[in-house]
Amino acid sequence: MEEKKLIVYNTLSRKKEKFEPLNPPHVGMYVCGPTVYGDPHLGHAKSYVSFDLIYRYLLYLGYKIRYVQNITDVGHLTDDADQGEDKIAKQSTLEQAEPMELVERYMANYYRDMDALNILRASIAPRPSGHIPEQIESIQKLIDKGFAYEANGSVYFDVLVYNSSNNYGKLSGRNVEEMEEGAANRELEKQSDKRNPFDFALWKKANEEHIMQWKSPWSVGYPGWHIECSVMSQKYLGETFDIHGGGIENAFPHHECEIAQAEAETGKPFANYWLHNNMVTINGQKMGKSLGNGVFCDELFTGDNPQLDKAYSPMTVRFFILQSHYRSTLDFSNEALEAAEKGYKRLMGALKTLETLQPARDSSFDINQIRQNCLDAMNDDFNSPIVIANLFEGVKLINSVKDGKAQMSKDDLAALRQTFNDFLFDVLGLKEEKTGQSDKLTNDLMGLVISIRKEARENKDFATSDKIRDELSRLNISVKDSKDGTNWSHDG
RNA sequence: GGUCACGUGGCCGAGCGGUUAGGCACUGGUCUGCAAAACCAGCUACAGCGGUUCGAAUCCGCUCGUGACCUCCA
Numbered sequence: 001m002e003e004k005k006l007i008v009y010n011t012l013s014r015k016k017e018k019f020e021p022l023n024p025p026h027v028g029m030y031v032c033g034p035t036v037y038g039d040p041h042l043g044h045a046k047s048y049v050s051f052d053l054i055y056r057y058l059l060y061l062g063y064k065i066r067y068v069q070n071i072t073d074v075g076h077l078t079d080d081a082d083q084g085e086d087k088i089a090k091q092s093t094l095e096q097a098e099p100m101e102l103v104e105r106y107m108a109n110y111y112r113d114m115d116a117l118n119i120l121r122a123s124i125a126p127r128p129s130g131h132i133p134e135q136i137e138s139i140q141k142l143i144d145k146g147f148a149y150e151a152n153g154s155v156y157f158d159v160l161v162y163n164s165s166n167n168y169g170k171l172s173g174r175n176v177e178e179m180e181e182g183a184a185n186r187e188l189e190k191q192s193d194k195r196n197p198f199d200f201a202l203w204k205k206a207n208e209e210h211i212m213q214w215k216s217p218w219s220v221g222y223p224g225w226h227i228e229c230s231v232m233s234q235k236y237l238g239e240t241f242d243i244h245g246g247g248i249e250n251a252f253p254h255h256e257c258e259i260a261q262a263e264a265e266t267g268k269p270f271a272n273y274w275l276h277n278n279m280v281t282i283n284g285q286k287m288g289k290s291l292g293n294g295v296f297c298d299e300l301f302t303g304d305n306p307q308l309d310k311a312y313s314p315m316t317v318r319f320f321i322l323q324s325h326y327r328s329t330l331d332f333s334n335e336a337l338e339a340a341e342k343g344y345k346r347l348m349g350a351l352k353t354l355e356t357l358q359p360a361r362d363s364s365f366d367i368n369q370i371r372q373n374c375l376d377a378m379n380d381d382f383n384s385p386i387v388i389a390n391l392f393e394g395v396k397l398i399n400s401v402k403d404g405k406a407q408m409s410k411d412d413l414a415a416l417r418q419t420f421n422d423f424l425f426d427v428l429g430l431k432e433e434k435t436g437q438s439d440k441l442t443n444d445l446m447g448l449v450i451s452i453r454k455e456a457r458e459n460k461d462f463a464t465s466d467k468i469r470d471e472l473s474r475l476n477i478s479v480k481d482s483k484d485g486t487n488w489s490h491d492g
Numbered sequence: 493g494g495u496c497a498c499g500u501g502g503c504c505g506a507g508c509g510g511u512u513a514g515g516c517a518c519u520g521g522u523c524u525g526c527a528a529a530a531c532c533a534g535c536u537a538c539a540g541c542g543g544u545u546c547g548a549a550u551c552c553g554c555u556c557g558u559g560a561c562c563u564c565c566a
Contacts, residue, residue, distance in 0.1 A: 014496095016508095035566055072566080159563095172561075174495060179562070200563055225564070248497085253563050278497090279560070286559065323515070324505055329498075329559070336504045339516035346515085349529080377506095385506050389514035396531085403523090403531050462525060469527080480529050487529090 006061065009327060009381045011251060011274040012171055016381055019273065021242045027063045028237035029055065030271070032229060032246035032254070033125065035072040036106035039296045040113045042317075042332060043247075043280050043287060049318055050277040050326035051245050052119040052429055057378050060427050068236045069122035070229060071110070073103040073129050074212055074222060099211050100129075113297035116314040118429045124236050128228035131235070132214045135223045138231045138265060139202045139216075147264040151193040153205030153219030159198050162260050171259055171274060172252035200257050202227050226257035230270070234262060244271035248278055248327075277326045282307070283333050295332070309334040312341060315433050319344040322384040322428055343392075348432060350395040351420055353402050360407035365397050367412040371419045378427060387423055394420065450479070450486050 006019040021027045031051045034044055051069075058065050111121075128135065139155055142148035148157050159168050159176065169175045179198050201224035206213040213220050233241065239262070246255060255274065262270040279286070282293045295305055303311030312320075320340035324330045370390050377386035394416055400406035408416065424430050449468060456464040469479050472488070480487045 032566090037566090169495095172495080174562080178494065194563090198563060204564075225566075247560095247566090249560060250566075252495090252561055254566075257563080281559075284558075320504085327497095328505080331504070333503075335502095335516080339504060341516095343515045346529095353530090383506075385514075389506070392514060399530055400532095405531065457525075460525070466526075473528095478528070481524070481527085482529080483523090 005379050006057075007380055008273055008275060010272075011248075011276050014173075017273070021063065022240065022272070025062060025064050027058055027065045027243065028068075028241035029058070029065055029243040029245065030068045030070075030229070030233040030237060030241065031122070031244075032250055033069040033071050033122075034110055036103050036110055038106060039298060040110050041287070041297060042282075042295045042300065044110075045113070045117060045297050045300075045317060046280050046321050046326075046330055047247050047277050048114055048119050049117060049321045049429075051275075052117075053322065053326065053384055053427070054243075054245070054275065054382055055120060056427050056429055057382060060422065066124070066237060067120075067122045068124045068126065068233060070232055071103075071107055071125050071127050072225075072228065073100070073107070073127045074228065103129075109298070113301075116301065117297070117318050118314070118431055120429070126232045126236065128223060128232065129212070131228065131232055132223065134235060135227050135231050136203075136216050138227060138261070139223075141265050142202065142261065145264065148202055149195065150218050153221065154193055154201060155203040155218055155224075156194050156199040157202055157257065157260060157264075158195060159200070159260070160196055162264050166260070166263060168260055169252075169256060171256050174252060174256070200224060200226060200253065202261070226254055227261060229254070230258040230262040230265075233258075233271075234266075239266045240269050241271055243273045243275060245275040245277070248276040251276055278329045281329055281331045284331055287332070307334075309338075312337050313433055315430055316341040316344055318428075319347075319388075319430060322430075323388055325381075325383060325385055327381070344430070347388075347391060347395055347424070348430075350398045351424070351432075354398050354413075354417060354420065357398065357401050357408065357413060359410035359413050360401075361409065363408045363412040364406045365408070365412075367408070367415045367419070370394050371415065371422075374419065374423045374427075378423075384428060387428065391420065391424060446477075446488055450488065453479075454486065 007016045008019045009015070010017045031048075034040065055065065055067050114121075139148065142157065143150065143155065146158075147162055148155055150156075162168055163176050169179070176198070203216055203218055203221055203223055205219035205221040210222065212222055214222060233244065244255070244258075251274075259270050281287060282295065285291065285293060287294055293307065295307060297317075299305035299308065300312050300317055301314055303309075316337065317340075320337055321330060323340060323343075370393055373390040373393075374387045377383040377390065380386075397406060397408070398416070401408050449472070453465045453468040456462070456468070472479055476491045477488055478491065480489075
């Protein structure tokens with residue numbers, strides 16, 4: 001096991017802190033998952049690639065992690081405000097009638113795309129619809145303790161009561177007084193059931209249109225959207241656990257409310273480390289449904305979106321995401337994606353070259369420095385861009401050795417392979433993409449074609465050799481001549 | 493209106509007071525029948541204006557710009 005000197009940025013303290021789990025080597029991590037009411041988009045990709053990086057690095061460090069990620073299948077499925085009621089209403093009644101059909105479909109799509117991005121699945125993926133009794137129980141406890149009140153069949157969390165003994169707003173840096181002013185300025189609609197505008201729902205009485213309903217002591221209704229996360233995280237990770245993650249846009253109110261609920265109920269700290277990833281912009285603009293510039297993962301992989309010049313493979317997308325830090329915004333553009341694609345291919349190409357290198361007596365480069373730099377980068381709040389920069393140092397070295405301009409000892413060759421294996425595959429989670437078929441028949445046929453071209457070249461019949469190369473190029477097969485012979489590769 | 497981030501070379505993106513980030517693109521060179529790939533070399537920025545400091549992209553202030561959030565919206 002590598003020495004653990006991991007530093008993480010904790011939103012709670014707004015500082016980088018040494019990571020010290022409660023019960024090493026065990027680590028409990030909860031990350032807010034998707035609400036499965038639509039297909040996963042680039043924003044999901046960035047978020048879950050980011051936490052996959054974190055998960056993978058913790059695994060790499062030797063921690064035993066229980067990773068919990070919810071799949072929200074409750075409460076928000078009546079209709080979509082941005083889309084307007086018409087569109088939903090005009091869609092088949094079948095689609096609206098059974099929300100669990102939608103859940104199944106979009107959940108399948110979610111896993112399809114996340115799997116393609118080589119994102120490891122969570123240890124447990126709990127769904128709030130399966131944890132209604134636990135949520136009701138938690139709400140009841142909050143009522144009993146005086147932190148919540150019932151009004152017309154709905155139950156609300158009393159933020160002022162909580163704030164008198166706790167600090168509501170400690171995660172997002174807000175305080176109740178400011179929020180009162182802000183609320184006054186914005187003249188929010190009067191929420192008659194609530195004692196205060198910033199109180200939030202624990203249980204909502206369902207109206208007729210609401211299609212998912214459960215019985216509770218207060219009404220037939222559905223749980224509020226914050227309670228699922230505090231209940232399910234604590235059920236599987238304990239009252240206090242190590243890491244809670246999610247998108248920065250959820251820090252307030254969602255995560256703030258989770259903390260309030262959980263700490264009100266248990267009187268103990270909820271999560272010790274709060275990690276938040278930043279968002280995606282498209283051509284410098286926010287990605288949003290209302291702007292009509294959203295890009296679904298699937299569209300990215302197929303190129304089927306007007307904003308895309310072409311398709312980008314899942315690993316290109318993953319590499320692109322990892323080239324920026326998880327806490328930075330990432331600007332999406334075709335130019336940037338294409339740059340990532342080329343860089344990724346160069347990286348993977350060098351890896352293949354590495355397998356063919358012959359050892360020399362000694363090395364003209366310090367391999368261990370690359371490995372150490374990668375470790376240092378990851379230990380500093382998961383700085384994947386720096387890891388990648390260091391792997392490119394390795395690429396340069398590999399190619400130099402191949403060109404006979406540098407040399408590497410047997411041990412160093414093995415060490416470099418190990419470094420690439422550890423960081424490129426295990427930590428960054430990149431993998432070789434199978435492009436096109438390379439079965440035996442194809443290989444044999446290509447061998448034949450290449451040998452014919454070789455003969456032509458030897459006879460200086462360049463018209464024929466170039467024709468072969470050009471025609472192959474039209475099949476997306478590229479031919480590279482070198483002193484050691486000719487290589488070919490097929491780009492799907 | 494409030495709270496909080498951010499603004500880096502043609503593009504994307506690290507950087508947390510003093511040292512070349514890196515990738516892509518571009519230019520020149522090597523190699524090649526020509527390409528491609530690869531290697532070598534070049535391009536060397538930090539929104540603007542002040543301030544602190546021996547020294548600032550990095551700290552402070554102001555201005556401009558962008559973004560997130562501000563409670564039933566995921």
